[in-house]
Structure formats: structure tokens, C-alpha cells
Amino acid sequence: xxxxxxxxxxxxxxxxxxxxxxxxxxxxxxxxxxxxxxxxxxxxxxxxxxxxxxxxxxxxxxxxxxxxxxxxxxxxxxxxxxxxxxxxxxxxxxxxxxxxxxxxxxxxxxxxxxxxxxxxxxxxxxxxxxxxxxxxxxxxxxxx
Numbered sequence: 001x002x003x004x005x006x007x008x009x010x011x012x013x014x015x016x017x018x019x020x021x022x023x024x025x026x027x028x029x030x031x032x033x034x035x036x037x038x039x040x041x042x043x044x045x046x047x048x049x050x051x052x053x054x055x056x057x058x059x060x061x062x063x064x065x066x067x068x069x070x071x072x073x074x075x076x077x078x079x080x081x082x083x084x085x086x087x088x089x090x091x092x093x094x095x096x097x098x099x100x101x102x103x104x105x106x107x108x109x110x111x112x113x114x115x116x117x118x119x120x121x122x123x124x125x126x127x128x129x130x131x132x133x134x135x136x137x138x139x140x141x142x143x144x
Contacts, residue, residue, distance in 0.1 A: 002050045004068070006060040007078040008117070009106040010091045011131050013057040025049050029059035030102045043067040062120050076127045083132070084114055 007013040017026035027046050032038050042064060046056045058064060060077060068075050080087040091110055095103040121128065 004075040039063045039067045
């Protein structure tokens with residue numbers, strides 16, 4: 001069965017997809033213009049790709065997850081363990097290696113929303129995988 005995985009920024013979605021190109025798609029939300037109801041198209045595309053035979057990795061934005069839930073789409077969530085300092089260090093390290101605007105935006109979003117995001121994720125009943133900042137590149141242990 002193919003699955004949609006919502007992954008927190010820096011959890012290894014892109015790395016996993018690069019290493020498994022035949023079975024996965026990294027549907028990066030930064031390629032979408034974040035205007036009113038952008039998540040509808042994003043989720044519809046992810047759902048379509050999963051039906052086409054791919055494991056699809058998407059963002060863990062609250063609006064995206066809420067849309068998945070509204071549509072009754074099954075998904076799994078890849079989120080950091082409760083160690084914000086280690087996760088922020090990971091995002092900074094990633095930016096220092098690859099100083100893109102997307103990587104800077106991940107740090108800024110983390111600083112602004114981490115606590116609110118974690119509180120939201122705890123309310124969800126979907127299958128959750130808590131990922132340590134140290135083992136983040138080994139997410140294939142969670143994907144079966």
C-alpha cells in the first residue's frame with residue numbers, strides 16, 4: 001500500500017526520496033504559492049500521486065493536515081522528538097551546508113511555530129513517528 005507521509009521540516013523527506021526515486025515523490029510545499037486554499041491543490045495532488053503508486057512525502061503544515069483529515073485521507077506523521085534545541089541545530093547545520101532561502105525559511109518557521117506545531121501534532125490520532133535529530137537520515141526504518 002502506498003502512503004502519504006507528512007514530515008516536519010528537516011526530517012529527511014528529500015533525502016529519503018532522493019535515495020528511493022522509483023517509489024517516492026517529494027512534493028515540496030515551497031513550490032506552491034501559499035494563497036488562500038493552496039492546500040486543496042497540494043493535498044489533491046499528493047492523494048493522486050499515492051494512487052498512482054508512490055509514497056508521497058509532503059509538508060506537515062497544520063492547514064495541510066487539516067485538509068487531509070477533512071478529506072478522510074490516511075497519512076502518517078514524521079515529527080521531531082521533544083528536543084527543540086537539537087532540532088534547531090539540525091536546521092542551522094542544514095542551512096550552513098546549503099544556504100538556500102528555503103532552508104532559512106525553515107529556521108524562521110521553526111522559531112515562530114515549533115511549540116504551536118508540536119501541541120497540534122499531539123492532538124492528532126494518526127500514526128506518528130518521533131524522529132531524533134541524530135537519526136533523522138535513517139527514516140527508512142519508519143517506512144515499511
